[in-house]
Amino acid sequence: GDSVTQMEGPVTLSEEAFLTINCTYTATGYPSLFWYVQYPGEGLQLLLKATKADDKGSNKGFEATYRKETTSFHLEKGSVQVSDSAVYFCALPRSGGSYIPTFGRGTSLIVHP
Amino acid sequence: GAGVSQSPRYKVAKRGQDVALRCDPISGHVSLFWYQQALGQGPEFLTYFQNEAQLDKSGLPSDRFFAERPEGSVSTLKIQRTQQEDSAVYLCASSLGTNRNTEAFFGQGTRLTVV
Numbered sequence: 096g097d098s099v100t101q102m103e104g105p106v107t108l109s110e111e112a113f114l115t116i117n118c119t120y121t122a123t124g125y126p127s128l129f130w131y132v133q134y135p136g137e138g139l140q141l142l143l144k145a146t147k148a149d150d151k152g153s154n155k156g157f158e159a160t161y162r163k164e165t166t167s168f169h170l171e172k173g174s175v176q177v178s179d180s181a182v183y184f185c186a187l188p189r190s191g192g193s194y195i196p197t198f199g200r201g202t203s204l205i206v207h208p
Numbered sequence: 209g210a211g212v213s214q215s216p217r218y219k220v221a222k223r224g225q226d227v228a229l230r231c232d233p234i235s236g237h238v239s240l241f242w243y244q245q246a247l248g249q250g251p252e253f254l255t256y257f258q259n260e261a262q263l264d265k266s267g268l269p270s271d272r273f274f275a276e277r278p279e280g281s282v283s284t285l286k287i288q289r290t291q292q293e294d295s296a297v298y299l300c301a302s303s304l305g306t307n308r309n310t311e312a313f314f315g316q317g318t319r320l321t322v323v
Contacts, residue, residue, distance in 0.1 A: 127308045138212070138299065138314035139251070146309055184250055193264055194306040195241065198250040 097122040099168075099185045101199035108175055108206050116170040116202045118159075118185035128152075128161055128168040129186040131198070139184060142170075180206045210234065214300050214315035221290045221322050229285045229318045233302030240283050241312065242275055243299040251299050257283060258306070290322045 102117040120128065130142040130152070143152035148163035157172045170183060182201045188194035213232040221227050233240050239258055243251035244267075253267040259280035268275070272291075277283040287294055297319050301312040 129311075136316070138316045139301075139312075140314065141311045144309070144311070188306070188308050188310065193256060194308055194310055195253055195256050195264065196301070196310075196312045197253065198243075200250040201248075 097126065097187060097189050097197055099187055099197070099199040101183075101185050101202050104182075104201070104203035106202060106204050108204070110177055110206055110208055111174045112206075114170070114172040114175045114179075114204065116183055116185075116204070118168045118170065118199060120166050120168065120185075120187055122166075122187060123190040125163065126187045126190065128159070129196070130157070130159055130168070130170050131184040131186055133182045133184065133201070135181070142183070175204070175206045177206045177208055180204055212300055212302055212313050212315035214298075214318050216318060217316065219318060219320050221320065223291060223322055224289050225322075226286065226288045227290055227320065229287075229298050229320070231283045231285070231300030231302075231315060233281065233283070233300070234313055235281075237302035237304055237313070238280075239303045239306050239310070240277060241301045241303075242283070242285050243301065244269075245297040245299055245317070247296075254285070254298075287320075290320075292322050295320055295322045 127146045129144045131139040132142045143154040145152040145161040151160045185199040242254040256264040257277045272288045274286045297317040299317045301314045
């Protein structure tokens with residue numbers, strides 16, 4: 096079935112470091128791809144999305160490019176802040192008509208001052 | 209408020225007890241999803257409603273789990289005869305509809321601990 100695979104965490108960085116969190120997907124067709132973020136004590140919220148191949152989603156300094164040839168949607172940020180510490184989830188809608196959001200296991204990011 | 213609201217935020221249940229978890233979605237959202245999130249894992253799909261119709265319940269782990277959304281708005285997830293393996297965070301999400309671009313809006317979840 097349709098699924099996403101994320102790199103395991105935690106990812107631990109110093110403030111202003113470059114961030115990459117890897118995500119690859121397996122899907123029928125070409126689904127939209129999403130990154131959600133979960134800050135401590137809060138629910139998941141959409142960070143960014145891309146709806147077709149070569150699209151780049153961006154928000155709050157984060158970017159991810161939909162790469163059909165490598166079935167990837169890696170999340171990047173050029174300079175992380177302590178406030179970016181959270182758990183990041185890659186997601187896609189299940190095929191077959193229901194489009195139920197399907198999530199990866201999440202990658203925890205810890206940013207130190 | 210304008211977001212998805214879940215209650216209670218925390219629930220401690222004795223093994224064998226029945227529990228009911230409530231989700232109040234964003235007004236006007238047609239679709240409603242329940243997920244189970246174990247510690248350190250991503251949300252795992254439980255069930256999906258479109259208005260009052262339960263269109264997919266393939267993720268419910270056993271017949272002890274039951275969900276309803278009788279008037280197409282508030283939903284309740286009920287777990288009968290709770291077991292320790294039911295301990296998890298239960299997340300509710302809603303969306304305007306379902307298509308390939310749909311964004312899901314999540315509540316803060318209910319943390320269930322079965323002792």
